[in-house]
Amino acid sequence: MRKLLTAVLSTAVLGTAFAAAPASAGGRDHDVRFATYNLSLNRPAQGLLREHLANPDVDDVYRRQARNVAEVIQRAAPDVVLLNEFDYDPEAVRLFAENFLAVSQNGAKAQRYLYRYVAPSNTGISSGFDLNNNGVIDTTPGDQAYGDDSFGFGLFPGQYGMVVYSKYPIDPRGVRTFQNFKWKDMPGNLIPADFYSAEEQAVLRLSSKSHWDVPVKVGRKTVHFLVSHPTPPTFDGPEDRNGRRNHDEIRFWADYVTPGKSSYVYDDRGRRGGLKKGQLFVIAGDQNADPADGDSYDDAIHQLTGHPLINTRTTPASAGAAEAATLQGGANLTHTGDPRFDTADFSDTAPGNLRADYVLPRVNIKVTGSGVFWPVRSDPLSRLTGVYDPAWAAVNGFPTSDHRLVWADLAMR
Incomplete structure (x- = not known):
């Protein structure tokens, strides 16, 4: 497949958008399927993901998982999709598209994403400070x-x-990234000031990965695909530094889409403010926050699910999630949320299964369909989700991921 590099954004943005010759997209009578998928393609060492994706025919646990997550994407067939937990590497982005997504997996229809966006993440970038307060x-x-x-x-x-794949053109000049936005610059932030020193607070970044505004051209319309992956609200102490950060990472988009609340925002090129009144958007990502259960700080996700500009009339659901909660029991039996809406299988850990992943369009965008890729166990495709198994421990314990792909069909007439 001939590929053209249409834009390399400025070094201040440090992002790369790729495109190839145009092709038809959609196929749902003008509906566009937006999706998010934490597919656990992270690897234990730098460069391993590229190595694994460059050699797709090797039969080991890493390639089998890569083929499985590619098949999930092929079965769901999203037009625009955010992938979380994909190690930053533009070459790996190309290899996954060409060696896995564009090749039929077990008879599923190959998916060709001619437009892609990837940029650096804050993960694994040394701060130079003792951020966990262990004295070292x-x-x-x-x-x-x-x-x-x-x-x-x-x-x-x-x-x-993370990476965005799209069958519709991405406007590279319009992309905004917020990797370097300082947490302290959010008014009313929840930084635990008794835990972090003044010097640490001065450099702390809000995004645990990054926040991206990726404009996607759907016909004559531009949809701002607002994507991120807030830190889990766990793995900390009584100061709840990760829970507080998760809350404010989610709040960032709530403010960004609200005229009058986003004047404090600045991107990695120094441009200020959020979306203008009336601009179309879809918020997507593994938000690591459940509306009713789990360890979120101060009902964090309600900043989005209760937002007047966000369409939450339809909640993606699956029969497989409800079945899993019943069969696995444990913490699931204490939950107050509807298990049909779960998107992550955490039954092997204390929280139980949760709704962690979201596709949330603007209030004036009609949702014509939605779902979570979580087949019931009697469905042959349940082999792609499975249950926790030590045999898959090298890739997070599942044949694909502990998260499920979530999608929503949006009327873009």
């Missing part, structure tokens, strides 16, 4: 302590990054 500043990549002292947790720079 760890600047050697590869271990837990180094990850704790990085701007976003990662064993090496870019681990747990």
Whole structure:
């Protein structure tokens, strides 16, 4: 497939948009399927993901997982999709598209994404400070302590990054990234001031990975695909630094889409403010926050699900999630939320299964269909989701991921 590099954004943005010759997209009578998928394609060492994706025919657990997550995407067939936990590497982005998504997996229809966007992540970037307060500043990549002292947790720079694939054109000049936005610059922020020193607070970045505004051209309309992956509200102490950060990472988009609340925002090129009144948007990502259960700080996700400019009339659901909650029991039995809406299988850990992943369009965009790729166990495709199995421990314990792909069909007439 001939590919043209249509834009490399300025070094201040540090992002890359790729495109190839135009092709038809959609196929749902002008509906566009937007999706998010935390597919756990992170690897334990830098460069491994590229190596695995460059050799798709090798039969090992890493390639099998890559083929499985590609098949999930092919079965769901989104037009625009955010992938979370994809190690930052533009070449790996190309290899996954060409060697896996564009090749039929088990008879599923190949998917060709001619437009892609990728940019660096805060994960695994050393802060130079003792951010976990263990008395040691760890600047050697590869271990837990180094990850704790990085701007976003990662064993090496870019681990747990993200990428956007699209069948519709991405406007590279319009992309905005907020990787370097300082947490302290959010008015009313929740930084635990008793935990972080004044020097640390001065450099702390809000995004544990990054926040991106990726404009997608759908016909004559521009839809701002607002994507991120807030830190889990766990793995901390009584100061709840990760819970507070998760809350404010989610709040960022709530403010960004609200005229009058986003004047404090600045992007990595110094441009200020958020969306203008009336601009179309879809917020997507693994928000690591459930509306009713789990460890979120101060009902964090309600900043989006209760927002007057966000369409939450339809909630993606699956029969497989409801079945899993019943069969797995445990913490699931204490939950108050509807298990049909769960998007992550955490039954092997304390929280139980949760709704963590979201596709949230602007209030004036009609949702014509939605779902979560979580087949019931009697469905042959349940082999792609499975249950936790130590045999898959090298890739997070599942044949694909502990998260499920979530999609919404949006009327873009």
